[in-house]
Amino acid sequence: MKLLRLLVLLLALPVAAQQGGMWIPSLLKGMNEKEMKSLGMKMSASDIYDVNNSSLKDAVPHFNGGCTSEVISSQGLLLTNHHCGYGEIQAHSTIDHDYLTDGFWAMTMEEELPNPDMEVTFIVRIEDVTNQVLEGVPALTSEEDKQKKIQENISKLSNSLPKEKYQENKIRTFYEGNQYMLFVTETYKDVRLVGAPPSSIGKFGSDTDNWVWPRHTGDFSLFRIYANKDNLPAEYSEDNVPYTPKHFFPISLGGVKEDDFTLVFGYPGRTQEYLPAVAVQQIVEVLNPAKIGIRDAALKVTDGFMRKDKQIKIQYASKYASIANYWKKWIGESQGLTKSNAVAVKRAFEKDFLAKAKKAGKMEEYGNLFNDFDKYYAEIEPYQLSRDYFIEVAIRNTELLTIGYKLYQLEQVYNTRGEQSFTDRKNNTIASLESTYKDYSKQVDEKVFEQLIALYAEKSPAQFVPEELKNKDYSAFTKEVYTQSKITSYEGVKSLLSGDATTILEQLNNDKGYQVIKAMMQAYIEKVAPKYQEISLKIDALQRTYMKGILELSPKDARIFPDANSTMRITYGQVKGYEPRDAVYYEPVTYLDGVMEKYVPGDYEFDVPQKLIELYNNKDFGVYADKNGKMPVCFIGTNHTTGGNSGSPAIDAKGNLIGLNFDRVWEGTMSDIYYDPSICRNIMVDIRYVLFVIDKYAGDKRLIDEMKLVNVKKK
Known part of the structure; x- marks a missing residue:
């Protein structure tokens, strides 16, 4: 059966x-x-x-x-x-x-x-612009050069293709870069x-x-x-x-x-309907369990506070729903993929794909696809896992770190663009954070931080965890951070961002909460992001070739739709x-x-x-x-x-x-x-x-x- x-x-x-x-x-x-x-x-x-x-x-x-x-x-x-x-x-x-x-x-x-x-944005019309977007691309050999040329073409076309002054041209990729479509839009x-x-x-x-x-x-x-x-x-x-x-x-x-x-x-x-079997297996066995564990911890803390305090319930209602949505989705997704034997089904499809490639005399182009997929997914796994831990802990689920991330970006603006750009960004940051703190509770966030920082330090790949966060008493460490950091209140952040640029940067770098996110950011930027990007480009190129092969080797009446974007x-x-x-x-x-x-x-x-x-x-x-x-x-x-x-x-x-x-x-x-x-x-x-x-x-x-x-x- x-x-x-x-x-x-x-x-x-x-x-x-x-x-x-x-x-x-x-x-x-x-x-x-x-x-x-x-x-x-x-x-x-x-x-x-x-x-x-x-x-x-x-x-x-x-x-x-x-x-x-x-x-x-x-x-x-x-x-x-x-x-x-x-x-x-x-x-x-x-x-x-x-x-x-x-x-x-x-x-x-x-x-x-x-x-x-x-x-809200309406679609006025849709047109195929594949030939224009790919003009000059096939002659290039480097994947980075190809992507750069594609982006240059897209930018040029977006500005030059006809539209009304109140409309916008948006060009999107389909079939993993094998097709490009123009969407002319009107936004109200x-x-x-x-x-x-x-x-x-x-x-x-x-x-x-x-x-x-x-x-x-x-x-x-x-x-x-x-x-x-x-x-x-x-x-x-x-x-x-x-x-x-x-x-x-x-x-x-x-x-x-x-x-x-x-x-x-x-x-x-x-959607990712055309992922190879090795990628699906990695999602089920490695990536989803990690993300589920992080959100599970955050949700349990937040739920406990929401049930006891009406003000916190109002403050965190939207945030809680957002976090819970994909937490539960990932659980069901993993269960469904396991129950439907999706990995085995995809491996069988890949075997059939290679048989078709051999019959069509296309083994030189497609014969090593799946060996290369296996190789690069094995290489990217620790970097992808570390990236997921960083994003889930620092960017999505711990508010002190999320706010700190915006402040870290502010420091980078000063380093790359100078004081005037820094001042403009600082003023915008202060204004935008007012609504953030309207729905912020220090006591909720402190307990979330305590749970998630321990998961980050102990469960993500050790080689990418900053030394400052290893081997801690995370309860005592959390108390130290939330007692000393000014990021725990809007007034505190405004005081951190008062003064000239030099003073502000000194104040930020002396703040205990800011020191945590900066250590995490620097570890990610220096140790994770470059290698992750390098391997991702190789996987993207393989995926584009795989998609090209599916389109090329499938019968003319095959129902092959582009992934959602x-x-x-x-x-x-x-x-x-x-x-x-x-x-x-x-x-x-x-x-x-x-x-x-x-x-x-x-x-x-x-x-x-x-x-x-x-x-x-x-x-x-x-x-x-x-x-x-x-x-x-x-x-x-x-x-x-x-x-x-x-x-x-x-x-x-x-x-x-x-x-x-x-x-x-x-x-x-x-x-x-x-x-x-x-x-x-x-x-x-x-x-x-x-x-x-x-x-x-x-x-x-x-x-x-x-x-x-x-x-x-x-x-």
């Missing part, structure tokens, strides 16, 4: 037929369009992407550089995930106006809240918060249910795009008006059922349940009944608002209930998604909005590396639950009236 499964998976590489894949929307005509129609789609490829006419792509902006969103009204109303807008909801929250706990609903446009530095910078449910709805289940199915989370929030009087991008102004979109999504109340077609549009961040993609599939393990089957739809079954009064993850309980008990679901009178909450499908697809619209066969993507099932988080259609599922909020919360729970009927509802059933 295992052998049969292995053969099935091998034949499915790189992706199973008609499932999986993150496709460039401008290139859908042909195979993709046929596949989508075979799955039930009623639209054409031109309905999805068109330059000359409005199409679905015109309603799907990139949300603040990290998530996806969709326009759902003629007045620029924008829908995305609650967790995508979480930072802004938190920023507007105080003890007296706790929008995280209570939710926020603007009942008029005048009540909508501006968000400094928030932006006046985006205001319109509505958000309380976290007990928008984050229901919190970290326990994260990456888990069955799911019962109303993960949505609402914003609005504003433009100038000409409907063009503009900085925030009271004179701005709601944006008029080229297209917005009609919203279907028809519901979903098993095998319904689903299209997910979005900006998936990063935060550019616009579509992925299509169907509403599907799944069997994660023997004798276990999960239905594809969850209901409000499940929220009440999980309800734990007073629990910060599973509490439920009293009004939602009343609506449930009274079965007051309005037109949003299904045909059986139940209130749908979430559903799952076979769409191939990843980070960046948070907030992506889930679209039906006719182009109507039916849901909002926000997660994946735990068993299928490995899909960034290896997509297995038997267990990989994306999780979506049913749009009917979103509308039910806006209408029945919040009573913000003006928003419902703004939208175009289709397939509405009578009560």
Whole structure:
């Protein structure tokens, strides 16, 4: 049975037929369009992407550089995930106006809240510019020279290719450098918060249910795009008006059922579907366990404080969620890769690849690929592991060190650019750190530091750990640092940064906290980064050759999609349940009944608002209930998604909005590396639950009236 499964998976590489894949929307005509129609789609490829006419792509902006969103009204109303807008909801929250706990609903446009530095970006058109980017590159021999020439060409093209003055040219690489595409974009910078449910709805289940199915989370929030009087991008102004979109999504109340077609549009961040087997094995056995261990320690400390102190809970809510997200993802990813035997499947694919290369007379070009991969991944392992420890401990999870890192960068500005640049950077740093310290707790950070600095010193490769941090009593060392360092408060940092450049640098270098990050930085820069970069370039060159070989040696009708790189993609599939393990089957739809079954009064993850309980008990679901009178909450499908697809619209066969993507099932988080259609599922909020919360729970009927509802059933 295992052998049969292995053969099935091998034949499915790189992706199973008609499932999986993150496709460039401008290139859908042909195979993709046929596949989508075979799955039930009623639209054409031109309905999805068109330059000359409005199409679905015109309603799907990139949300603040990290998530996806969709326009759902003629007045620029924008829908995305609650967790995508979480930072802004938190920023507007105080003890007296706790929008995280209570939710926020603007009942008029005048009540909508501006968000400094928030932006959304639309794609105007996509063009292939591979030949222009690679001009002059093949004649070069050095990998460094090739990359330098490519960057020079990209810079020149970005500045010279036609666009409007309010637009931007962005060129991105695909297929590991074998293709380059131009994206012409428009970015709107006046985006205001319109509505958000309380976290007990928008984050229901919190970290326990994260990456888990069955799911019962109303993960949505609402914003609005504003433009100038000409409907063009503009900085925030009271004179701005709601944006008029080229297209917005009609919203279907028809519901979903098993095998319904689903299209997910979005900006998936990063996948590595074509990694060699040796790289996947290294991720599972070495790299993921290290990162999981670091975040596990940080989360346990932070969670303990958040449960006891409401102020700390508000301060750390967004940070905790961010840290926990990938901690849990890495756990599921490793489990999925192990369970699906991904390393063995990839080794079998590599064996088949070499057979094809031999048959095509291409062994001189491809014959040593996998031996070279084995060699360089073995060489890079200690450097990659040390890099991961440094980034996780110093840059992402210990705030004193993260702030210290910014101060270290300030010192480097002085060394490389002089005093004027130093002064400018210093003033910007002081201003930017004010918001950082608003959400900082010395007592939380001190306990996190104590745990993580010990892990860094004792678990990362010893040859790269600075001598100053070895063989310590880390409890006493932590107390010494947090007692003596001025980095533990905003006033302290401002005092460190007062005076002329010489005085400031002397004060920084005498600070105990700064001394720690500087020692870590110098060890990383001198001992880790150069060798890591050197070996990475060699691996990148091999990966590009491997990708070229896959494209060259595969049949013409092979389904080979480019890895995600935060550019616009579509992925299509169907509403599907799944069997994660023997004798276990999960239905594809969850209901409000499940929220009440999980309800734990007073629990910060599973509490439920009293009004939602009343609506449930009274079965007051309005037109949003299904045909059986139940209130749908979430559903799952076979769409191939990843980070960046948070907030992506889930679209039906006719182009109507039916849901909002926000997660994946735990068993299928490995899909960034290896997509297995038997267990990989994306999780979506049913749009009917979103509308039910806006209408029945919040009573913000003006928003419902703004939208175009289709397939509405009578009560």
